[in-house]
Amino acid sequence: MASGTKRVYEARSKYPDRTKNIENSFAPLTVVIKSLETGILLLSSKEEPVLQVVLSHLAEFARKQDENIVELKKQQLLEVLIEKGIYMYAENVIIRRFALFHITLVLDNTELGEYETEKIAQLLDVCFRFYLKESDEFCIEYLTYIVNLCLRDPKVAQNVLENIEFLEKFKNIFINSDNPDTVLNSIEALHKILQVQSAEEMLEFTTLPGFPVDRIICELTNEFLEIRLAAIKVLKTLLADTSDESVFEPVHRCFFVLQQLVKAFCANPRAPDALGIIEVMATALRSEKMTKLFFEQNLFDQMVEHLKEDMDFLPAEVVCTIISIFAEAAKYERYLPRIHNANITQMLLKCLLNSKPEPAPFVIMGLNRMIAHPEALRTIVAEYENGALSRLVSLVRSPDVSIKTREQAAEFIGSLLISSFRSTSEKLMEINISEALAITLRQGLPELSIDLILSLLAIIESLAANDEYRTTMGEYTPLAEQIAQLLMRSYAHSILVHNIFRCLCTIIDEAPVREVLLSNYIVSSIKRALKSLSNLVKTAVTNFILQTTRFNCFVDAYIDRGILEVLMLFQKHAFCVSTWGPAIESILSKCPTMKFCIRNCLSFTDITAGKDFYVSKRKFEDFRCFQNILRHDCSPLEPVLVVNFDRPSVDADDVICVPSHCLHDVDIAGDQKWAYCKRPADTKLPEFLEALNETLALHGLVENPDRIRRSIDFENVAKRSKIIAEAVNSVMSEDIKILDLNTTEECSRHAVRCHLESLRHIFHTNFIPLGEVRSGCQFERAILFKCFADQIGLPCTLQRSVDGRMLYNEVPLPLEMEKDIHCDKKTLKFMPWRMLRPTHIVDLMYNIGELYPMQCRQALQYLRLY
Template sequence: MSNETKRVYDARSKYPDRGKVAENSFNPLSVVIKNLETSLLLLASKEEPVLQVVLSHLSEFARKQDENILELKQQLLLESLVDKELFIDAESVIVRRFALFLITAILDNTELGEYDTEKTTALLDVAFRFYLKENDEFCIEYLTYIVNLCLRDPKVAQSIVENIEFLEKFKNIFISSDNPDTVFNSIEALHKILQVQSAEEMLEFTTLPGFPVDRIVCELTNEFLEIRLAAIKVLKTLLADTSDDSVFEPLHRCFFVLQQLVKAFCLDPKAPDALGIIEVLATALRSEKMTKLFFEQNLFDQMVENLKEIMDNLPPEVVCAIISIFAEAAKYQKYLPRIHKANITDMFIKCLMKSKQEPAPFVIMGIIRLIAHPEALRAFVAEYENGALSRLISLFRAPDVSIKTREQSAELIGSLLVNSFRVTAEQLMELNIAESLTITLKQGLSELSIDLILSLLAIIESLADNDEYRTIIGENTALTEQIAQLLMRSYAHSILVHNIFRCLCTIIDEQPVREVLLENYIISSMKRALKSLSNLVKTAVTNFILQTTRFNEFVDAYIDRGILEVLMLFQKHAFCVSTWGPAIESILSKCPTMKFCIRNYLGFTDITAGKDFYVSKRKFEDFRCFQNILRHDCSPLEAVLVVNFDRPTALEEDVVCVPTYCLHDVDNAGDQKWVYCKRPADDKLPEYLEALNETLALNGLVENPDKIRRSIDFENVAKRSKIIAEAVNSVMGEDIKILDINTTEECSRHTVRCHLEHLRLTYHTNFIPIGAVHSGCQFERAILFKCFADQIGLPCTLQRSVDGRMLYNEVPLPLEVDKDIHCDQKTLKFMPWRMLRPTHIVDLMYNIGELYPMQSRQALQYLRLY
């Protein structure tokens, strides 16, 4: 340590001249300013006392009236304060408070669209930095309010999530703040942030460490109504996420929020925020975990007991709103007995029946869920006497009722038809439900929703399960017409088109329905559906075709009006529609003429009896050419053979007279008119069939008619085939020379050609009845053989050769193999015809009636392939 001593006082020889310093210093200046623009210039001062005085005056000026604030806005005070960063660095807390107050006053009188996103972002950037540095409670309150107002811009609210440092302090202040305004604006700001986030973003944001969800839940019982309402809004958003990863994943937090909600409601069910509490509680109970806690922790019983005491004193709107809680809880069937036992079912029925206004959708939704419980179902069915169903019908048909309520009403009727069909259906038919459905569907897609229409269609489907009710619905042609018209306008909604076709399938058995559909452009709608890009729509329309080919009028419409054409031309674009091919076959199986034209083949199940069967000598590559020949008044170059057993005389409307002036170089001597007919009469064919049946009877080969469709007489297949072949030969053997099968000489084709030419001249057309053909080779004989076989129940095919010049017939004649059950005649006897396979070719030209195994030398020789 130094030995030198320190002196406390040193004598001075010189002293400053204080008088001189005072003379040179700047004295305080007081100036009276009466102009706003001039006072704003003082904001550029670096003297905090000056800033304090100016900002104080501006604050007093702003408090006087709103017009003053508008004047401050016009003077760009907000922009000026932002440029000066709201005096963040001012040492005087009063300066900072006044600056923030003026900003809040201006923002309070600013609409959302007055400032663009850039200006709002600039203000928020300053506010964020201010917020991070500031500790003054009043400044924090102002800053929270500013942030809350700026977040009205969704773009700004989206970007705030990236400011992690700000959010961290924001959460800490919110959790610890006792300032009601800070708490309120913090909750409001959080709500705006959550609103602009997607589900994934919100999940990530709310599960961050320290997210103040517990503080929000606590504010449900805050003494200030505004804070309670703000907390309710945020909780409703958070509770909408019912996943296991949400912020309410911990059980203790789930129980806490349920407990707080029940407590807040029970404290004052008449409070202004009571409806909000109910809505949040109903949202929470959408989660099974929440519902389980609600019942297991006796919160349900607590609410029910509280309601019993105050129910009579609650306003009706509150009572019906409370039901939304139980409507959500009723989603889980295991709690239905407890809900019904607590007389909640009666509350639902009362709100539905006694409400003067339309009931809320959740009232009807709750009944839909409750009727899964038998006791609740019986209680509601008992209300039919008091007009429950008529109330529901009036709701879904009224255009002024909210669409959600209408949807739920129709869905409830559908559910009642499922759970209590007999009583409900009887009541609905007494109320003329078909008329109500017609009136509702007539309103069109502009007034109805997809869900409502689907529910109405479901009602029709349920009622149509009963034959008596289906007949009544089918007689209401206006309803069918509205469904058909609706289908034409519904192709923007594939699910709706699918359900309309499904509904039509349930009522198509009624004759009036079929007539109305064919008159109301159902074919045009089906063409559009077949060309749709939606596989669901294409599947629906092809299923409809499969269901309607039972009716001849639909089959004719499908062929004549282009449905078959679309099905054939668009096959390669429908590889994902499994019913496309069956739809084609379903049409063709009912029309052997078109099937043979397209497939050049008729199988065992393709029966030619019952309608005209046309076969052209010419093979068409495009079936539409032959279709045009049949559809329009024109004659083909080649002969067309017509088979019909039921028309011995031509119908007068089918006979066409040729005017005299159309005939050139024709001998018109006598009174005979020149007429032709595309559906000629055939008086010979029934005679041939009668003679054939007599021959079969003489040989004991006429089967019991009851067994023809169920079994096959394999033992007599060959015998019956030979008799039919001989009958065909006797009819078409005129001037035909019988040749040996081994010869290379052709049969008398020229004779047949001349004979057909003579018939064309006789009938004045190329459409020739098969009974008039007396000279025929393989082509003509195969047609007659197939037609005779179909008449007597012999399985037989008709096949055209590759070159198209020859037709031949095949029959099934399985060879019995010892100890092989699959070839046992007792087993095969009852085999369906569609499972049979052709095994032998019938010889109609050389060895009449002989059967040649397929691929044998004789079969190939018969087909002139050997």
């Protein structure tokens, strides 16, 4: 071979001595270790054979008994493995499997609260890195299981959403895995992730590309029960979102999940997961799109056929649970005929009557929805004879029944009263619904839910629409008592207070109800409601006041027990309550005494007849001062004139005797006793009124020509005013000098003051009956004129001047203009009194009976303003 070429083989003169190398190398070492602590220490070795042997040995130790696992936990095996990264970088796959095995072993025997969230998050972080680089199927199985266990901590589960890389690989492995354990733990882990998300986060997460919803649907027919149950839980969560943007927005996916559910159920209706499948299907059918597919694709018929085949072999409770899907479908009225024709109504009724101890809420809900179909309603009403309605009432009143069932039963009764009032109400009254309602309401909050109470109140309102039933319920006083007691305990819930007041308005026409309410702290409840911060509550209570001022007992209670005071003082806090002002006016309109004290005027519609009318000579800035005089004081500084046409003799209970030891400076002659009365008798006023009526009769002015009470005889307003004014003058002209309108002389006031002083000594009090007053100026005469006018039906006002010293009367006397249809007397005479406007002032002192147009010179002179 030529020089320079490379030789393939070249002889060597020296070779390495392999024997010597073997002699110098480290020989294998076998050491017997009997200490667990030492074994744990060997986990820090870098030799994979050592790690494999130690991990294997620890596994055998752990399998012997559970106490050994506890010992491993004490030796902090979990912390050591986390510190070593669970040997995720070990080339020997056996080491990785053993390490993961020990992690699962420790976690299986650990309660969730034993480790802090930080430690769980640290373990999960290592598992995530392990998961991303691992391809071994067994390791993936272990890792999935560990992740599933760690996600039991909600804080940890929330942080998983930030690890995008893990989620992507997690979804890919789940979709492609054939390992049942991996599939099971993946589904359960996914369910835990969904549970910690809000509705918006779940929508965003589930609609990401690659979300394994189709794989989950497929697992509904898996051969392993655990996987089917896990898939059912996830689907139930996903199907709760019925919006168009959810993961089930595609129609093909909706049909696929319904088809799988029906297939899984029909395969074995008695399987352990059958009821879970029914729950998922019921959740799915809350969506109109799902329900439409369920009926159009004949899945409904398929379900019904299998249910009928297996009904005789299934327990009644299971059958009642299965038909919950039909209760959900009944939400859509267009499918009710098919549901009823499939005999579902009878199935629901059978469950209602036969379920022990109680039917599920959806059974009653389904029946409630079925009443929208006439045939179904007839079927339900026909079952009254078999105790269907009695069963509902017993469910409502029983505290042992779940609150959801009681709510549905009460709502169902209310719906039946609307759809079939006559049959339902008659049956309810037969079974004494008043007693059942009272017993139920006695349980009170929080035993009863707000929804249940609202339904009970709605039942009362429906029955009270019938006068006969309202009377029957009103006579059962415990019902009204329980409503009043419930109101006192319900002010934390404004909607409940609102409905209670509305319910009371429907039964307040019954006298026993009014007595019970006034004796059961309804006044305290009204005060509290008026001071509420809720406009809803204030609107409800003022509406109640408007409804109840028809009854004198309530008006007296509102005035005497402080309701009017609260209404007046809290007006500035009720600017958003439109009924606040009308509530005040409704009370005042029934009590002319307080209205005149507060408003200093009485309008045409404020009638003084029918009760005592008190007018003080003094003008009060605060009406409560006058109230205290009426309640407590017997000798106010100024006289109080009392008007009453209906008390010719004094009531003995109203006379108060003054003890003799209280009369130190009074000369008591003989056996004379001192007594006073704030409600004195008045024998003269009826006589004056009778004389007035005789005078009016002579002139043909007693009644209005058309004999219509609300019509106004404008032709004779001036004539009747003149006659009343002359009657007033004839009564109160004693020692009164008739002066000219243009004079400024006021000497007659002194005579009146002396006369009233004399009357005060006669009656031993400043409460003086008006009929005894024989000397009067504008003040006294205006009161008598108003009272006479109210008795004969003449529209008249009573006004107090600004300084409070003078009273005067106004009457409506429209001035007709030619060819003005708005001033046609034929139209005006039928005008309601509340729409009349005062036009003339009545002269009671100077030119007796003259009518002066308002703002004219004579009117201003009469009021001493000119």
